[in-house]
Amino acid sequence: MRWILALLLGSVLLLSSFATALQYEVSGTRKGVPIPKEQIKFAPYQFGRSKNNNPRAEVPKSMRIKRGNPTSSSANWCGAVNHTPTSNKIKSIHAFWQVPGCTKRTGHTYPQGAAVWTGIDGNTWTSALLQSGTVCKIDNSTAVARHEAWWQWVPDVAYTITSMPLAIGDWVEITINTTSDTSATIKFDNISQDEQNIITVVSGPTLARKDADWVVERPYFGSSLAGFPKFDTTWFEDAYAVRQTGANLGILGATQYHIPSLCNSTEYDNFNAVSYSLPV
Numbered sequence: 001m002r003w004i005l006a007l008l009l010g011s012v013l014l015l016s017s018f019a020t021a022l023q024y025e026v027s028g029t030r031k032g033v034p035i036p037k038e039q040i041k042f043a044p045y046q047f048g049r050s051k052n053n054n055p056r057a058e059v060p061k062s063m064r065i066k067r068g069n070p071t072s073s074s075a076n077w078c079g080a081v082n083h084t085p086t087s088n089k090i091k092s093i094h095a096f097w098q099v100p101g102c103t104k105r106t107g108h109t110y111p112q113g114a115a116v117w118t119g120i121d122g123n124t125w126t127s128a129l130l131q132s133g134t135v136c137k138i139d140n141s142t143a144v145a146r147h148e149a150w151w152q153w154v155p156d157v158a159y160t161i162t163s164m165p166l167a168i169g170d171w172v173e174i175t176i177n178t179t180s181d182t183s184a185t186i187k188f189d190n191i192s193q194d195e196q197n198i199i200t201v202v203s204g205p206t207l208a209r210k211d212a213d214w215v216v217e218r219p220y221f222g223s224s225l226a227g228f229p230k231f232d233t234t235w236f237e238d239a240y241a242v243r244q245t246g247a248n249l250g251i252l253g254a255t256q257y258h259i260p261s262l263c264n265s266t267e268y269d270n271f272n273a274v275s276y277s278l279p280v
């Protein structure tokens, strides 16, 4: 989320000096019927807001089978990151997942947050990252978890889609279609409720469109890492990126990032990957 590049680029990058006003439009449908624009609401992302804490089906641990991808550690990314040369750019990226619950991790400061997202760039291309996903947050020692939908074109700020509340276990589907290095549509679909929002951004920071990401992230809070709660095992399903030519980019051959002692990720097959909280 918002603070990721501060880590990737070190302390030289002052994010706020890069933040510009993005130009974007939104539209949406609910059960096939257009949602009046004024009912689709965004707010600058912050820790706090939204609600829900419903039980969620567990994924059998035995499904974590293969381990053939290269692995790498990160302070804040836990997931699969694949690459394509800029001679064959990513056109769009896609994934489904179920909104994971999270519980507070003893010894970590508040707020605690685990953000699940898919996006383009931010790994080998560090000056921009287009991403959208969900986040589970615990603001204080009351341990009440909150869930939000959000999108961000880093280094611009993140936006919470406040008009789309999340519940644990809801299926979300995210498709980000780029129409150039600086324009894209983000489709955030609430499968469980048949509600979708489409955000069209016409002037974003320049992407290279070479990194495909399916990640659970420990976000930054200000200049420090937020506490990282324990979270329900999260499957990225139907995870693929469409490229300008040739086969879709999937999970096989991706680098599996882990956050030491906190989160591991692994591939299942070319279109399914999992991130899970440690210790299991």
Ligand SMILES: *[C@@H]1O[C@H](CO)[C@@H](O)[C@H](O)[C@H]1NC(C)=O
Binding pocket: 048, 049, 139, 140, 141, 142, 144, 146
């Ligand atoms: C703790 O967080 C919960 C959920 O975010 C909030 O409702 C409550 O007001 C907070 N309490 C304090 C003391 O900040």
Ligand SMILES: *[C@@H]1O[C@H](CO)[C@@H](O)[C@H](O)[C@H]1NC(C)=O
Binding pocket: 099, 149, 163, 164, 165, 166, 167, 170, 171, 172, 189, 190, 191, 192, 193, 195
């Ligand atoms: C879908 O929308 C419904 C109704 O607004 C809400 O209750 C639910 O939590 C939402 N789920 C997701 C994943 O957006």
Ligand SMILES: *[C@@H]1O[C@H](CO)[C@@H](O)[C@H](O)[C@H]1NC(C)=O
Binding pocket: 092, 175, 176, 177, 185, 186, 187, 198
């Ligand atoms: C994204 O592109 C796919 C494939 O071209 C298309 O099916 C889908 O409708 C597009 N979504 C958006 C939000 O533009």
Ligand SMILES: *[C@@H]1O[C@H](CO)[C@@H](O)[C@H](O)[C@H]1NC(C)=O
Binding pocket: 071, 258, 264, 265, 278, 280
């Ligand atoms: C976590 O990932 C590391 C590196 O991929 C691996 O060596 C370790 O066995 C994993 N631990 C668990 C509990 O899955």
